[in-house]
Every structure is written in C-alpha cells, then in structure tokens.
Amino acid sequence: MVGVWRRSRPRTRVVAGVVALAAVGALVWWLWWRGGTDASAQEAPATRTVAASLSTLEKTVTTTGTLTPAVHEDVSFTVAGTVTAVGVAAGDTVTAGQTLATVDTLRLDAAVLQARATLAAAQADLDAAQDADDGTDAAQAAVDAAAAQVAVAQADVDAAVADVSAATLVSPVAGVVTSVGVAVGDSVGSGSGSGTGSASSSTAAPGGTSGTSTTSTAAFTVVGTDGWQVDATVGEADVAHVDVGDQVEITSDDLDGTVFGTVAEVGLVSTSTSGTAAYPVTVAVTGAPAGLHDGVQVDVAIVYERRTDVLTVPSAAVATADDGTTTVTRVAADGTQEDVTVEVGEASGDVVEVVSGLAEGDEVVVTVFTGRAGQTGGGTDGGQGQAPGAPPEGWTPPDGGAGFPGGRTGGGDD
Known part of the structure; x- marks a missing residue:
C-alpha cells in the first residue's frame, strides 16, 4: 500500500524506540489509573522546548x-550416456567452468568417426563432380549438389565433436551447488540445453525386460x-x-x-x-x-x-484554532515566549512540516501530559477525567495530523 510521509531513519532504532516508548507509556498510564484521587497523585502538565530541525521525509509503497x-542455474547434460563421475556435492562452492560430472563417450566417439567418414565420402563425390564438369548446366548442378552434401557432413562432424565436449558437464556460473540429482552409474537422457536436460534410471519391466524412467529434475542446481x-x-x-x-x-x-x-x-x-x-x-x-x-x-x-531539508517540529507543538489558523509558542533567547502563526504542510509520524513562520533552530514549546491534572472525578465507578497524553481542552490536530497520540477520555476502572 502507499505509505504516508515519514522521516527517514535507521529501522532498528525506530523499532527499539517504539518498544521503549510503548513500555514507558503503559507504566505511566497504569500508575496514573491506580493513583487514586489523592492530591499527591495530581501532576500538572510539563513543558519542554524543542528546536525546529531539518528532516528527510519519504513517501513509500509497501509490500512483501x-x-x-x-x-540461479539448473544445469543438466545435453547428451545421453551413463554417468562416469560426479565431482561435486551439495554445498560445494564452484567456479565458472568447473567440472560437475561426466558421462561415458563410447557412443559419442563412434558418432564422431562416422560423421568424419561421411564427410570424407562427400568430399570425394565433390572432387569427382568437379573433375567431370564440362561446363554444362547438368555438370554444374552435380557440383552444387555435391558441395551441399559436404556442407551437411561438416555440420554433422561439428555437432558430434560438440557432443563429446558436452559429455563433461561444467558450471556456467560461479556459486554454490544447492542440489545434485545424479550419481555414478545413472543414465541421463539428452535435453535441449542448460536447465532442460533430464536424468533417467533403468527399471525392470514385467517379463524380465528393462525399461527406462525419466525425470525432469535438473542434474545440478547452482546459485550465486x-x-x-x-x-x-x-x-x-x-x-x-x-x-x-x-x-x-x-x-x-x-x-x-x-x-x-x-x-x-x-x-x-x-x-x-x-x-x-x-x-x-x-x-x-x-x-x-x-x-x-x-x-x-x-x-x-x-x-x-x-x-530533504524539510523544516519540522513535533506535532504536539502545533495548535490549530477553529478558523484553521495554526500557531506554535516560540521561545526567544532571553526565555520570553510568544505565539507565532505558522503554515504547516505534510505530517510524518510525530512531526509536522513547517512551511513558513519558523527558522531552523527556533525553540518551540511542547506540552507533555504525564499526570492527572485534568481529572475531576475518580474512584472505580467511572469518574470523569483525562488519561495521560490527552490533549488540552479545545486542542485540535494540525492539518494532515492523525489526532493526539495516546489520547483517551473517560475514566474509572473497567
């Protein structure tokens, strides 16, 4: 969801501060609630001064x-064969290009030899066609066809050689091996590339024949x-x-x-x-x-x-009149106080932006309600009063504020 304006601060400090303030607030409330109506339990609101300061305000979208x-790479063999070696285990750290496992190359080597023999035959046919070329269209067509066969045979040789190289499976990235899905002796089926190959194992079929079960589990998973x-x-x-x-x-x-x-x-x-x-x-x-x-x-x-550099004061320092005018009590260097009209902007938690009327460093009065000065009744029968943190009579939150924090009206034990 979209967040309201907030001040940027280290999250760990914010959490610790919230917990500490909650604990202190709960203790103060309990002592106030149980303090009875004795005059010694009555405390007048306290005040303190806070300097207007520059803050950083943020708006955020929050989600999870x-x-x-x-x-994150799933790596599998792209050729078929029997696994002859597995060089890593789950949890091992690998580098890019490091060997993970190998399969036997008996059939792959044979495929290379066959492809090369086919290439040699195709080359001989091309040589013969070129020797017999008498300049006619038919002779030229024979040469072109033989040349095409040579190109096809060469491509087959290149593919067969690449398959021999693919019999050694290497890690495409540096990282940690998180899973190993093959073991020595397993049969693997050819896939279509890294992450799409499959491992298979032989099983006994009814009647004594052997069948092959294939899974889509990657041979290895490597994460950075x-x-x-x-x-x-x-x-x-x-x-x-x-x-x-x-x-x-x-x-x-x-x-x-x-x-x-x-x-x-x-x-x-x-x-x-x-x-x-x-x-x-x-x-x-x-x-x-x-x-x-x-x-x-x-x-x-x-x-x-x-x-950035937004001038702010505590929200509790700002009072809003019925006509919408907002004021703060500014303290001069000699200790004298005066009410100053200010223009406020965005609110962020317990502070509010001051658009005009104050300068950085100006001291303003903040009233802290810690006692029972507003209580006119008492006991446990629902006497009327104000809980700690309640605003003074006639107080309204500044524009954009969310109300007086901690306020509660009514009294007596529940």
Whole structure:
C-alpha cells in the first residue's frame, strides 16, 4: 500500500524506540489509573522546548516479497550416456567452468568417426563432380549438389565433436551447488540445453525386460552468492508510483538490519488474486550483505518520493484554532515566549512540516501530559477525567495530523 510521509531513519532504532516508548507509556498510564484521587497523585502538565530541525521525509509503497539469489542455474547434460563421475556435492562452492560430472563417450566417439567418414565420402563425390564438369548446366548442378552434401557432413562432424565436449558437464556460473540429482552409474537422457536436460534410471519391466524412467529434475542446481534480488508484487492502485531505479528498503526479523536495493524491473502483465490485480516487481539488492538466505520473506518499502531539508517540529507543538489558523509558542533567547502563526504542510509520524513562520533552530514549546491534572472525578465507578497524553481542552490536530497520540477520555476502572 502507499505509505504516508515519514522521516527517514535507521529501522532498528525506530523499532527499539517504539518498544521503549510503548513500555514507558503503559507504566505511566497504569500508575496514573491506580493513583487514586489523592492530591499527591495530581501532576500538572510539563513543558519542554524543542528546536525546529531539518528532516528527510519519504513517501513509500509497501509490500512483501521473497529473497532469492540473482543467479540461479539448473544445469543438466545435453547428451545421453551413463554417468562416469560426479565431482561435486551439495554445498560445494564452484567456479565458472568447473567440472560437475561426466558421462561415458563410447557412443559419442563412434558418432564422431562416422560423421568424419561421411564427410570424407562427400568430399570425394565433390572432387569427382568437379573433375567431370564440362561446363554444362547438368555438370554444374552435380557440383552444387555435391558441395551441399559436404556442407551437411561438416555440420554433422561439428555437432558430434560438440557432443563429446558436452559429455563433461561444467558450471556456467560461479556459486554454490544447492542440489545434485545424479550419481555414478545413472543414465541421463539428452535435453535441449542448460536447465532442460533430464536424468533417467533403468527399471525392470514385467517379463524380465528393462525399461527406462525419466525425470525432469535438473542434474545440478547452482546459485550465486554475490548477488541477490527480491521478488515482490505491487497492487494495481500503487504500481503507478513505482519506477525502475526507485530506492528500496528491505527488512525482516531474519535480517540483521535494513538492506537496501533498487527497483530493477516492473512487470507489465498482472496476476489476479481474489479479483485484485497485482504486478510483479523485481528489486536488485545493493551489494552482497552478509546473512542473506534464499527464500526469506521480507518487508519491502519502495521510496517513490523523497524530500530533504524539510523544516519540522513535533506535532504536539502545533495548535490549530477553529478558523484553521495554526500557531506554535516560540521561545526567544532571553526565555520570553510568544505565539507565532505558522503554515504547516505534510505530517510524518510525530512531526509536522513547517512551511513558513519558523527558522531552523527556533525553540518551540511542547506540552507533555504525564499526570492527572485534568481529572475531576475518580474512584472505580467511572469518574470523569483525562488519561495521560490527552490533549488540552479545545486542542485540535494540525492539518494532515492523525489526532493526539495516546489520547483517551473517560475514566474509572473497567
């Protein structure tokens, strides 16, 4: 979904701060609620000063995705034969071009010899046709046909030689072997290329004859560890905000911290789940952070708009009158205070943008409600009052605000 404006900050600090504030807030509320109506339990609101400061505000599209290696190769034999050697095991690190396994070349070598014999015969036919060429159209046609046969025979030789080379299966990329699907003695069937070959094994058929069962499992799977990506989907309403190159923040309980990346691809064909369209988005992880694992579910925040050097103050410092005028209480260098009219913009969490009326470094008053000063009744019978964090009488949130944090009206034990 599309996120509201937020300040950019290290995610681990944000989480720790939220947990700490929640714990402190719960303790204060409990002490206030249980404090009774004794005068010693009454505390007037406290104030503090906070300087207007420059912040970075972001708008994001949030979704979830799966962490996968950017390099993922299924490798199989492209020729038929019996496996004679397997040189790696699952978990081994390999380099590009390193031998993974081999099959016997008896039939392949024979195919090369046969192809070369056919080529020699075709070449002899061409030589004879050229010698018999008397300049007639018929003679020229015979030469052309013989030349074509030579070309076909040469192509067969080249293919047979390539098959002998393919009897040695090598890794196309550097990475880690994650699966091995063949063993010495297995029969493999020819495929059509890397990742499409199949392994087969002989089985006894009824009546004593032997049959062959073939599976589509790749002989080897090799994944890279130097590059990662996140496969995610974005809803139809949000995909218009996402462009290739957008910066991305990736988080998960399984990661040590925030991982960063960029949008590498936005799919054009959507999929539909329960009538809701979603588009595939591929995120390229920046660098090769430690601790990444294939298949980890992650939260993704795609930053589609970022504003830097935005002047902000705590939302609690801003008061909005009935006519919509917004003011703050500014503290001068000599300690005197004055109400200043300000123009506010976007809100982000517990801060609000100040468009005009203040300068960076200006000190403003923030009221902190930590006691029971507003309570007029008490006991456990539902007396009226205000819980800690409730706004003063007549307070309304600034434009774009989401209400006073922590506010609660009413009183008494439930």
